[in-house]
Amino acid sequence: MDIEVLGALAVQENGVSVTPTAPKPRQVLALLALHADRVVPVSALIEELWGTTPPRSARTTLQTYVLQLRELIAAALDGGGRDSAPGDGADGAGAERGPRSAKDVLVTMPSGYLLAAGDGESDVRAFERLAGTGYRAMDAGDFPGAARQLRQALALWSGTAFADVQAGVQLDMETRRLEESRLCALDQRIEADLRLGRHRELLAELTVLVSRYRAHESLHGQFMLALYRSGRRGEALEVYQRLRTTLVRDLGLEPSAGLRRLQRSILTASPETAVPPPGAAKERLVPTS
DSSP states (O other): OEEEOSSSOEEEETTEEOOOSSHHHHHHHHHHHHTTTSEEEHHHHHHHHHTTOOOTTHHHHHHHHHHHHHHHHHHHHHHHOOOOOTTOSTTSOHHHHOSOOHHHHEEEOSSEEEEOOTTOOBHHHHHHHHHHHHHHHHHTTOHHHHHHHHHHHHTTOOSSTTTTSOOOHHHHHHHHHHHHHHHHHHHHHHHHHHHTTOHHHHHHHHHHHHHHSTTOHHHHHHHHHHHHHTTOHHHHHHHHHHHHHHHHHHHSOOOOHHHHHHHHHHHTTOGGGSOOOTTOOSSOSSOOO
């Protein structure tokens, strides 16, 4: 089963879409797909669909949605015509039971439901794998490798996670979590590019990012550094002032100590704001609190 949630929801079995068009079955599939190969409790699915005030018929209605999903999966399995490999199926007895059935793919467990992805691809898992490799490369001082791995991870995103799914409590929480993971990978990729002296290439991207994330200190710090290194010291200081105005007005907070240090470094043309030489030490160039 191939799963994509980093943008529009797309779930395929044997190359055939099993993504329903009805909003609530779509929610159920989205939550199961995100947690593929793990049990999603009935309580979590009910909360996703109806919040804190589910109807009395919630469990029965949820079972109906599961049956609808199994019908789509069964049609995909019939259309694909692929027998399961030995060990497929929820109980590991695929070789004895023959072809995988819809119940082997969407499994009823004592406490909930499990979507068995088998050997398919998941864009979330691919993103986490590539991002993790990129973070380890950053820690090792391999900035070209980090930039490459993190760029590949970010390329898996085609928009906001679950962009075309009506999100309830659970999916809304997961969307925020995934967005935070994406921003972390983006932050590290930009830092790797700064370490490689690609400050001019980053200006257009950072212009858009600081406009979108008006209170994100790390992105503003990176933009300040890229501007300064591109000979635009005055604009770098203006970025700091705009951020400070936003933080004070909207949150009642001053910029972090790290960002204030960066501003002072730009004011005094400190060496820490210079373009790093090849083989420079691994410490962060954008101070953080």
